[in-house]
Each structure stands twice: as C-alpha cells, then as structure tokens.
Amino acid sequence: MRLTDTSDLWWKTAVYYNLNLETYMDWDDDGIGDLAGLAQRLDYLAELGVTCLWLAPFYPSPRQDNGYDIADYFGVDERYGHLGDLVEVVRTAHDRGMRVIVDLVVNHTSDQHPWFRAARSSPDSPYRDFYVWRDEPPAQQRPSMFPDAEDGVWSFDDAAGQYYEHSFYRHQPDLNTANPAVREEIAKVVGFWLQMGVDGFRVDAVPFLIDGEHGDEHDYLRAIRGYVGRRSGHAMLLGEVNVPYAEQMAFFGGSDGDELTMQFDFVANQQLYLALARQEAGPLVEALRARPAIALTNQWANFVRNHDELTLDQLSVEEREEVFAAFAPSEDQRVHGRGIVRRLPPMLDGDPRRVRMVYSLLFSLPGAPVLYYGEEIGMGEHPGLPRTRDAVRTPMQWSSGDTGGFSNADPDAFTLPVVEGSYGPAHVSVSDQLHVSDSLLSFIRTLVHAYRRSPEIGWGRLELLEQDDPAVLAHAMTGTTGQLVLLHNLSANRRTARVHLRDADTTTRVVDMVGETTNACDEAGCLQVELDGYDHRWLRIVRGQEKRLL
Structure with missing residues (x-):
C-alpha cells in the first residue's frame, strides 16, 4: 500500500482507553452501568488525555461471556440505553477530541442469535450454512481455547441433530465466514457502525475469524480493510492476534500493510512480565529486537493488562512457571493453565515505585499505549468470583464510599461486586487522587501528556542502547521531530545507565519530560544517569540551538 498523506493516521499516536459500560458508571441507579453514565465521564477522560475510547461489546446479549456472545449486531442492550444514547456519546467524544472504536465480534454469535435459532430449526433453513455443522465430529480436533471449561470444539445440538463447531464456549457457535452470505452480513455490520459515527473496530480473536482450509483468509481480511477504507477515510482495525511475530506479519498484510491496521503486541507483553519476574530487561529487549519492521500504515498497540486473563501462552513452560511463582503463586489466581486473573498493583505487592515504572515503560515503547479502565488509579482485582475472568472487570471506583460512586443502587443489584479490602474504594478511587499531585492518577496523566508531546514514540525509529547492567532497559526513539x-x-x-549520544557535547541539553532531575552530557557526548530502584527517565535530547518539542 502506497501512502501519500499521513495527516489522517490518527491512530498511530492515539492514547487508547478500554471500558465496559456495564461496570463503568451507572446513571439511572439500576445497578448496571450505562451510556448516560459514560457521557457524564467523558470530560474526565478528556482531561486524562485519552484520545480514543474503545467500548467493549454493548450489543444485546445473554452476557454469558462479558457481552462477546452477541444476539444482535445492530442494537444496544436496553440495560445500557439505546442507539440515540450511543450516537450522543460518539458525538460528545468527538467534540472532546476523542475517537471511538467498538468491538467487532464476528467469529461467532450467541446461540440465542436469530441466525442460530433459524439454523438449528431445519436443515433447509437459509441460515443453516451460517454455521459449521457435521454429522460426527472429526477424529482430530484442535483444542478448545478454554480447556478447563470445554472438552472440545464440537457440541451436539438436539434440535439440529448435528454437531456444531465452537472455538470458544459452546454457547458461542462459530460463524461460517467462508459463506459469501455471512460475509455480506458482516459487511452490513461494519457499514452500519461506521454510519453511526464510530472511528474503527477492535477485531476480536482474528485467527478464529477466518478458516485457513479455504486458502483465502488474508484475502478476506484485505477485503474488510478495503471496505472500511471506502466507507470511511480515517477508520481503522485493531486486531487481537495472539501469535508469534512471524505469523502476526501476515495479519498486517506483510510489507504492503493492507490488512489489519494495528495489532496488540502480545509477545512483548508476555516478555515484559518475564522481565519483571527476573528483574532483568533481557526478555523485553529480545522481544523488541525481534519485532518485525511494519509498514507506515501499520502500528503496534502496547498494553499492560486487558479485560481477559494475562495470557502467558507464548512463554515456555519453565518461563510461565517463573511468572506464576512471582505474580500468581496461588492456583486460584490462575486460569486455563496459561493466564493470571489479577491486576498489576496487587501482582507487584502495591509497590508504587514499581507500578509507576511499568506504566512509564508502557508509554515509552514504540507504538501506541492502551489503558484498561481503572489502571490510571491502580485498581486491584476481586478474587474468588465464580467466573474467574470477572476478577478484573469490577465496577469503576469513582469515590471512597462502599459502592465506589459507581451507583446509588443496592450493591446486590450490581452485576459484579465492588473490590473489597486494601484495593477497595476506601483506599483507591478517582476522587481521592484527582487533585493530589503525587497520586498515580496524576502520574498517568503526566505520562499521557508526555507521550502526546513525543511523536517520535509513534512514528520514530527504535534503537536499543546496550547496557552493562542487565536490570537497565535503555532505548532511544528518533524521528524528524527529535530524539x-x-x-x-x-x-x-540503585543502578547506573550509561548512554553515548552521537553528535552531542556539553552544549547538548537533556530535558527531563516526566521528572525533575538534571542531567548533562560530558565533553565526549556521554550521558550517565543514576537510577534509584524501579526508577525511570524520559530524556529529550536537544543538540545545540535546534528547536524541538518539549
């Protein structure tokens, strides 16, 4: 793909914020978050510096899988409001300088979707081929994504008299995306939400969206990208593709970059936790070194946590055990044999220095940062919930009261309980941190604005700077706007970082963008920085009289 104008690639340097309406803000006090509540918090998000909202599924759904079991692609669950409320949120967000992307979940539907109900009713139904059926399951089956919940990916349906395929839970039958009629419906879904004003899609479980047996999986992704481009000149596709880098490149569209616009970097995320467990930079350095070069029309999305478990499936068994031992020593803190159901601060024993260092690292990595709601205030998880993934999906903590200011309803009406104990609202809330200069919320706001003043991180060239100390990660981002x-x-x-800056001397200014330290180069252009435990620095290098963003 040739690019002649980069002015509208807003997503390259956006600050993303993912939230679930159900647990973000309840405005009508029925115990369930809603669009009206989100509308009341858009100014908070704008002040934080967020430039793109990512809304988790809000469609009509039985809610057996956090809304990813969709029963109607063209609606809003009535518990959250209606289409008019959504349009108002999108319009207001745009007025505040924020884009809005929504989840595109078209690898499966709920078994309550009208398509599946019609499909199972008769073999002659025009919707029968919307799903994948067999008289007998294949002898060799791929494993379920949830091996501790499902014993396979085929289940028998009594009404249909056949087995249907489900890559995830049995209440989520796989769509047959090889069927042109299904692809036509998916195009209508994409077109509808673009017409509603959204700015793109986070595409769920991309490797399960397409069936490699038909040999046209990437042709299909390319067609979706082309359709999005025709319907909207600025919309994007952010893909969930948890595979090794070599395979991820195919989902970008290779060097042409004409399939997914962005992808989450699951490799670097998992290596980050291995590095944290070892207190050594090596694993993350190797991941960044292994990152393939991508087209100008593509970008990496970096994250610390998301709405699912912290998956460690790309680590070796030995490496995974290292991370488990460090951050999830109890079996009830683990799920599916591969993941951790905890938020970051409890994993790091609440050490504010270490928590801040990790978020500083997140915003400094080449690409675009993605925050999960509550990360900006250091929320913890709620252990022991029946659905283990729900541990990190609890109500947002706005104030210090028992309900966290999420709702005035009886807590028994909440879909999930508020976190209790040392990470409950009495200790962690927006109101207690909002006007405190040394709070985590103020620090995250500082990082957001430092990132937004540093286009080199999204557009520039990465250079990993060799260090004698294995605990120190040093990297430079260089672009036309500076370094x-x-x-x-x-x-x-305490550690020491040593960096040799080319074309630098004693006239070179070193500006600390996040802290208040003073640093300078020696006559040979060498920069030596003392770092306390879990310390971090963002240093803008200004050579001579050159003008650079500060």
Missing part, C-alpha cells in the same frame, strides 16, 4: 532517550530500572536496587 528521546528512555531509561528504566527493573531492579529494586
């Missing part, structure tokens, strides 16, 4: 040197100490002990 940043970013330093992070993954150890609890």
Whole structure:
C-alpha cells in the first residue's frame, strides 16, 4: 500500500482507553452501568488525555461471556440505553477530541442469535450454512481455547441433530465466514457502525475469524480493510492476534500493510512480565529486537493488562512457571493453565515505585499505549468470583464510599461486586487522587501528556542502547521531530545507565519530560544517569540551538 498523506493516521499516536459500560458508571441507579453514565465521564477522560475510547461489546446479549456472545449486531442492550444514547456519546467524544472504536465480534454469535435459532430449526433453513455443522465430529480436533471449561470444539445440538463447531464456549457457535452470505452480513455490520459515527473496530480473536482450509483468509481480511477504507477515510482495525511475530506479519498484510491496521503486541507483553519476574530487561529487549519492521500504515498497540486473563501462552513452560511463582503463586489466581486473573498493583505487592515504572515503560515503547479502565488509579482485582475472568472487570471506583460512586443502587443489584479490602474504594478511587499531585492518577496523566508531546514514540525509529547492567532497559526513539532517550530500572536496587549520544557535547541539553532531575552530557557526548530502584527517565535530547518539542 502506497501512502501519500499521513495527516489522517490518527491512530498511530492515539492514547487508547478500554471500558465496559456495564461496570463503568451507572446513571439511572439500576445497578448496571450505562451510556448516560459514560457521557457524564467523558470530560474526565478528556482531561486524562485519552484520545480514543474503545467500548467493549454493548450489543444485546445473554452476557454469558462479558457481552462477546452477541444476539444482535445492530442494537444496544436496553440495560445500557439505546442507539440515540450511543450516537450522543460518539458525538460528545468527538467534540472532546476523542475517537471511538467498538468491538467487532464476528467469529461467532450467541446461540440465542436469530441466525442460530433459524439454523438449528431445519436443515433447509437459509441460515443453516451460517454455521459449521457435521454429522460426527472429526477424529482430530484442535483444542478448545478454554480447556478447563470445554472438552472440545464440537457440541451436539438436539434440535439440529448435528454437531456444531465452537472455538470458544459452546454457547458461542462459530460463524461460517467462508459463506459469501455471512460475509455480506458482516459487511452490513461494519457499514452500519461506521454510519453511526464510530472511528474503527477492535477485531476480536482474528485467527478464529477466518478458516485457513479455504486458502483465502488474508484475502478476506484485505477485503474488510478495503471496505472500511471506502466507507470511511480515517477508520481503522485493531486486531487481537495472539501469535508469534512471524505469523502476526501476515495479519498486517506483510510489507504492503493492507490488512489489519494495528495489532496488540502480545509477545512483548508476555516478555515484559518475564522481565519483571527476573528483574532483568533481557526478555523485553529480545522481544523488541525481534519485532518485525511494519509498514507506515501499520502500528503496534502496547498494553499492560486487558479485560481477559494475562495470557502467558507464548512463554515456555519453565518461563510461565517463573511468572506464576512471582505474580500468581496461588492456583486460584490462575486460569486455563496459561493466564493470571489479577491486576498489576496487587501482582507487584502495591509497590508504587514499581507500578509507576511499568506504566512509564508502557508509554515509552514504540507504538501506541492502551489503558484498561481503572489502571490510571491502580485498581486491584476481586478474587474468588465464580467466573474467574470477572476478577478484573469490577465496577469503576469513582469515590471512597462502599459502592465506589459507581451507583446509588443496592450493591446486590450490581452485576459484579465492588473490590473489597486494601484495593477497595476506601483506599483507591478517582476522587481521592484527582487533585493530589503525587497520586498515580496524576502520574498517568503526566505520562499521557508526555507521550502526546513525543511523536517520535509513534512514528520514530527504535534503537536499543546496550547496557552493562542487565536490570537497565535503555532505548532511544528518533524521528524528524527529535530524539528521546528512555531509561528504566527493573531492579529494586540503585543502578547506573550509561548512554553515548552521537553528535552531542556539553552544549547538548537533556530535558527531563516526566521528572525533575538534571542531567548533562560530558565533553565526549556521554550521558550517565543514576537510577534509584524501579526508577525511570524520559530524556529529550536537544543538540545545540535546534528547536524541538518539549
């Protein structure tokens, strides 16, 4: 794909914020978050510096899988409001300088979707081929994504008299995306939400969207990208593709970059936690070194946590055990044999230095940062919930009262309980941090604005700076707007970072963008920085009289 105008690639340097309406803000006090509540919090998000909202599924759904079991692609669950409320949220967000993307979940539907109900009613139904059926399941089956919940990916349906395929839970039958009629319906879904004003889609479970047996999986992704481009000149596709880098490149569309616009970097995310467990930068350095070069029309999305478990499936068994031992020593903190159902602060024993270092690292990595709601205030998980993934999906904590300011309803009416104990609202809330200069919320706001003043992170060239100390991660981001040197100490002990800057001397200014330290180069252009335990620096390098963003 040739690019002649980069002015509308807003997503390259956006700050993303993912939230679930159900647990974000309840405005009508029925115990369920809603669009009206979100509308009341858009100014908060704008002040935080968010430039793109990512809304988790809000469609009509039985809600057996956090709304990813969709029963109607063209509606809003009545518990959250209606289409008019959504349009108002999108319009107001745009007025505040924020884009809005929504989940595109078209690898499966709910078994309550009218298509599946019609499909199972008769073999002659025109919707029968919307799903994948067999008289007998294949002898060799691929494993279920949830091996501790499902014993396979085929289930028998009594009404249909056949087995149907489901890559995830049995209440989520797979769509037959090889069927042109299904693809036509998916195009209508995409077109509808673009017409409603959304700015793109987070595409769920992309490797399960397409069936490689038909040999045209990437042709189909390319067709979706082309359709989005024709219907909207600025919309994007952010893909959930948890595979090794070599396979991820195919989902970008290779060097042409004409399939997914962005992808989450699951490799770097998992290596980050291995690095944290070892208190050594090596695993993350190797991941960044292994990142393939991508087209200008593509971008990486970096994240610390998301709405699911912290998956470690790309680590070796030994590496996974290291991370489990460090951050999820109890079996009830783990799920599916591969993941952790905890938020970051409890995993790091609440050490504010370490928590801040991790978020500084998140915003400094080449690409675009993605925050999960509540991360900006250091929310913790609620252990022991029946559905383990729900541990990190609890109500947003706006104030210090028992309900966290989420709702005035009886807490028994909440779909999920508020976190209790040392991470409950009495200790962690927006109201207690909003006007406190040294709070985590203020620090995250500082990082957001530092990132937005540093286009090199989204557009520039990464250089990993060799260090003698294995605990220090040093990298530079260089672009036409200037250069940043970013330093992070993954150890609890004091360390020293040493960086040689080319074309630098004693006239070179070193500007600390996040802290208040003073640094300078020596006559040879060398920069030596002392880093306390879990310390970090964002240093803008200004050579001579050159003008750079500060």
